Amino acid sequence: MAEKIAIIKERLKSVTSESDPFFQSCLLDERKGVAKLVSSFRREQMKKEALLTQLEDMKYYEKEARAKGFKVIAGVDEVGRGPLAGPVVAAAVILPADFDVIGVNDSKQLNEAKREQLFEDILAKALAIGIGVKSHEIIDAVNIYEATKLAMVDAIDSLGLVPDFCLIDAMPLNHCKHELSLIKGDSKSVSIAAASIIAKVTRDRMMVAFDSEFPGYGFVNNMGYGTKVHLEGLAKQGVCPIHRLTFAPVKNIFLAHKG
Numbered sequence: 078m079a080e081k082i083a084i085i086k087e088r089l090k091s092v093t094s095e096s097d098p099f100f101q102s103c104l105l106d107e108r109k110g111v112a113k114l115v116s117s118f119r120r121e122q123m124k125k126e127a128l129l130t131q132l133e134d135m136k137y138y139e140k141e142a143r144a145k146g147f148k149v150i151a152g153v154d155e156v157g158r159g160p161l162a163g164p165v166v167a168a169a170v171i172l173p174a175d176f177d178v179i180g181v182n183d184s185k186q187l188n189e190a191k192r193e194q195l196f197e198d199i200l201a202k203a204l205a206i207g208i209g210v211k212s213h214e215i216i217d218a219v220n221i222y223e224a225t226k227l228a229m230v231d232a233i234d235s236l237g238l239v240p241d242f243c244l245i246d247a248m249p250l251n252h253c254k255h256e257l258s259l260i261k262g263d264s265k266s267v268s269i270a271a272a273s274i275i276a277k278v279t280r281d282r283m284m285v286a287f288d289s290e291f292p293g294y295g296f297v298n299n300m301g302y303g304t305k306v307h308l309e310g311l312a313k314q315g316v317c318p319i320h321r322l323t324f325a326p327v328k329n330i331f332l333a334h335k336g
Contacts, residue, residue, distance in 0.1 A: 079108070079292050080167035082111065085111060086114055089114055092118070093120075093297050119123055119328050125179065126321075128179035131182070132176075132267060134241045135181070135270060136176075137265075138244055138257065138259065138266045138268075139174070139244070139266065142186045142257075147242035148241060149204075149206075149234060149239065149241045149242070150241075150243075150244065150268060151169045151170065151253075151268065152172070152243075152245075152246075152266055152268025152269035152270070152271055153167065153169045153170075153232060153233060153243055153245045154167065154168060154245075154263050154269050154272040155168075155228055155229060155276055156184065156275040156276040156277045157280050157301070158221050158222075158225055158278050160302045160303075160308075160320055161279070161303050161324050162213065162287075162294065162296065162317070162320045162327075163213065163282065163283065163287060163296070163301040164212045164213060164216075164283065165210075165211050165216060165221065165224050165225050166209070166210050166226035166283070167208070167210075167229040167231070167232040167276055168206065168207065168208055168272040168273070168276035168279065169206070169207040169235075169243075170199065170203050170205070170207075170268055171203060171205040171236060171240060172203055172204065172271060173202065173203075176202055176267065178195065178198045178202055178227075180195060181267055181271055181274065182313055183263060183292035184263065184270075184276070185263075186264070189275060190273055192278055194276055196278040199274060200275075203204070205233040205238040206236070206275060207231075207234070208235060208275070209227070209228035209230065209231030209235065210228060210231070211224040211227050211228040211231075212319075213272060213320065215323075216321050216323070217322050217323045220323070221299075221321075223243070224252060226248065229252075232252065232276075233250075233252060235264075240253060240256045241258040242270050243257070244259060244262060245257070245259070245269070246259060246261075246263050246269045246272075246273065247262065284297070284301055285297050291317040292316050293313070294306070294307050294311070296311060301319075303326075308326070311326065312320075312330070315330060316334070
């Protein structure tokens with residue numbers, strides 16, 4: 078008697094190749110339900126192959142650095158330059174040469190569930206991870222560009238390993254002896270992409286906690302960015318202790334309430 082469709086569906090989850098005897102037996106099954114499962118399996122395999130290709134493409138700069146003799150390569154990225162409230166957070170990540178987690182990409186291209194999953198995968202596989210955080214007070218004191226650089230330096234310096242080469246998203250730091258700044262590096266380098274995910278999830282969790290402490294601005298959803306809900310909260314409640322006072326429209330509202 079032929080196996081039930083539900084059982085075949087479950088068994089296909091452990092199949093990794095079309096040469097698998099079980100998959101070959103599915104090809105001979107004339108039931109429409111099995112044919113749909115075969116088509117679905119092939120679509121998933123194509124997605125996985127595309128992600129594997131993407132992973133290898135995103136290792137290009139890491140491979141180039143290793144070919145030049147560098148061994149400890151850190152990717153560095155930040156999140157939180159644009160929000161009206163909260164800190165800027167940077168991460169530095171050192172991955173092994175055989176890093177095999179597929180789907181790592183610019184954190185902005187991933188949904189929350191995928192970021193959370195990859196965050197845990199990166200934590201498990203990375204050789205070292207460093208975090209740098211600069212508060213809204215520092216941002217107001219030195220400006221967001223300089224605060225971002227300070228956060229990146231702290232992230233690098235807090236790594237358990239000393240990198241001999243740094244791949245940095247967008248801005249040159251002149252902190253590492255050997256470094257390469259890449260425009261849109263979080264979509265070109267797997268190490269920078271991993272850093273972007275670590276920084277994003279870390280900051281998002283901080284902003285969720287701030288939402289409980291300072292309700293009314295929608296931090297749990299907007300992460301401090303200037304959404305309609307956030308701007309309405311500012312207009313109604315004024316600024317809270319984590320707002321960036323040098324950022325418009327926060328600055329204008331602060332001065333109006335102060336006056």
